Amino acid sequence: MTSNDETRLIAAARRGETRAFASLVERHQQAVRGFLRRFSGDWSEADDHAQEAFVTAWRRLDRFEGKSSFRTWVCGIAYRIARDARRARGRSAARETDWAESQASMATAPAHEDRISLAAAMAELPEQQRAVVALCLGEGFSHSEAASILNLPLGTVKSHVTRGREKLLEALGDGDE
Amino acid sequence: MSDQSRLERAFAASAAPARDARFVLAVLERAERERFRRAALHSAVRGAVLTSGAAAALVMLTGWAAAQPAPVITEGVFSAVALLAAVGAARLFAARVGARTA
Numbered sequence: 001m002t003s004n005d006e007t008r009l010i011a012a013a014r015r016g017e018t019r020a021f022a023s024l025v026e027r028h029q030q031a032v033r034g035f036l037r038r039f040s041g042d043w044s045e046a047d048d049h050a051q052e053a054f055v056t057a058w059r060r061l062d063r064f065e066g067k068s069s070f071r072t073w074v075c076g077i078a079y080r081i082a083r084d085a086r087r088a089r090g091r092s093a094a095r096e097t098d099w100a101e102s103q104a105s106m107a108t109a110p111a112h113e114d115r116i117s118l119a120a121a122m123a124e125l126p127e128q129q130r131a132v133v134a135l136c137l138g139e140g141f142s143h144s145e146a147a148s149i150l151n152l153p154l155g156t157v158k159s160h161v162t163r164g165r166e167k168l169l170e171a172l173g174d175g176d177e
Numbered sequence: 178m179s180d181q182s183r184l185e186r187a188f189a190a191s192a193a194p195a196r197d198a199r200f201v202l203a204v205l206e207r208a209e210r211e212r213f214r215r216a217a218l219h220s221a222v223r224g225a226v227l228t229s230g231a232a233a234a235l236v237m238l239t240g241w242a243a244a245q246p247a248p249v250i251t252e253g254v255f256s257a258v259a260l261l262a263a264v265g266a267a268r269l270f271a272a273r274v275g276a277r278t279a
Contacts, residue, residue, distance in 0.1 A: 018205060021205075021208075022201050022204075022205060025200075025201045025204050025205075026196065026201050029193065029197060029200050029201065029204075030192070030194065030195050030197075032193075033193035033200070034191065034192050034193045037191045037192075037193065038188065038191050043191075047193075047200065050200075051200070051203055051204050051207050052207070054204045054208075055204060055207050055208045055211055058208055059208075059211070111186060111187070111190070114183050114184075114186065114187040115187045115190045115191070117187070118184070118187040118188065137184070137188060138188045138191065165184070168184055169180045169181070169184060172180050172183050172184060172187070173180060
């Protein structure tokens, strides 16, 4: 999709055209849901937050200035919703690890074991680092896009990616033993 | 397989589907529910403001009428107010019916 197409869809959605907004959701749901799934570790919760993010985006579409892409803007909204929900619930890192461990008992294939090890290692990462890793390594966002979404300096994003990758690779390596 | 490839594969396992009509529908339903809830709230607030305003006006009008020596004046004013209220209610009703049938 060209940026012109997207601009037209955004303008139509601003006028209240449901079909245009549905097209925007269709085109960007994969990135937003993928990011939130990796960030939260809980797929149904991630999808719920992704829905909320798109609804919020539609309501606030007048505030979208086009300085970043629509995808980046919605991911920023989604991140804040997911982060605030986690903070409000006061979920501890221990609980997240419990979830990953409960999945581990079902692990059979090596690929599945890697997925479980990755989920556990992601849950151990600090919040910002996990979000950066989910965006850049999981969804292929550029460092500058991640910096814009998370409102972080570019250098911080780069160091989070490097350190996060090291920790995840280490966790996968440990899983072999 | 290298650790990097394993990492990429493990990440790919959490990917969302490229197309998902059910998700899109769920977003639209949720947006519609929220819009309805906001409209209902707005309507309730507007109704409460109008009702309290009308009640206050009625109290003031009754007080004023009690202080008037000539009943012809009060009857005339009350008739005019009743007529205005009837016209306002009819217009409001017509607007709502028009909006529902449009």
